[in-house]
Amino acid sequence: MLINLSELFSCQGKVKTYTQELEMEQFPGPAGLYTIEKREPVILEITHIKERKISVSGEARLTLLMPCDRCLEPVKVPFVLPIQEELDMGQSEEERVEALDEQPYISGYNLDTDQLVRNELMLNLPMKVLCKEDCKGICGQCGKNLNQGSCSCEEQPKDPRMAVIQDIFKRFKEV
Ligand SMILES: [Zn+2]
Numbered sequence: 304m305l306i307n308l309s310e311l312f313s314c315q316g317k318v319k320t321y322t323q324e325l326e327m328e329q330f331p332g333p334a335g336l337y338t339i340e341k342r343e344p345v346i347l348e349i350t351h352i353k354e355r356k357i358s359v360s361g362e363a364r365l366t367l368l369m370p371c372d373r374c375l376e377p378v379k380v381p382f383v384l385p386i387q388e389e390l391d392m393g394q395s396e397e398e399r400v401e402a403l404d405e406q407p408y409i410s411g412y413n414l415d416t417d418q419l420v421r422n423e424l425m426l427n428l429p430m431k432v433l434c435k436e437d438c439k440g441i442c443g444q445c446g447k448n449l450n451q452g453s454c455s456c457e458e459q460p461k462d463p464r465m466a467v468i469q470d471i472f473k474r475f476k477e478v
């Protein structure tokens with residue numbers, strides 16, 4: 304949703320609180336689109352500091368469905384994103400992008416809450432997503448999810464040294 308900031312500039316030091324519903328249903332992450340499973344309205348407190356400067360603070364809470372790194376099953380990943388930004392509306396869009404190194408969420412006098420939250424999400428994505436600590440992943444040969452039981456594929460170690468060790472183990476078993 305867009306917040307029109309023009310009335311905030313009518314007098315210095317003005318503070319206004321905005322409650323914004325997120326409109327996005329998916330988040331374009333680096334590895335594909337993630338569904339937003341749950342979201343709460345974003346509450347933003349916007350302060351007119353002086354002249355063309357404003358500060359934005361608040362918090363966004365949402366849950367993304369992200370694929371498990373090992374088995375690809377969707378995992379619910381909750382986020383609590385603190386928002387703390389200071390903006391100079393006097394800057395051009397290009398200058399702001401350069402200064403913040405992120406997608407612009409201000410256009411004219413409008414603040415795009417969805418874009419602001421997308422920027423914060425991008426910075427807070429986890430390095431690793433697992434459905435559970437000991438996820439067994441999927442079989443590299445048949446693609447079966449090994450959390451749901453083992454498959455009948457033979458384990459074929461690619462490293463010949465591993466094959467030697469396996470032979471030794473087999474011999475022990477036969478004795
Ligand atoms: Zn998994």
Ligand SMILES: [Zn+2]
Pocket residue numbers: 442443444445446447454455456
């Ligand atoms: Zn298999």
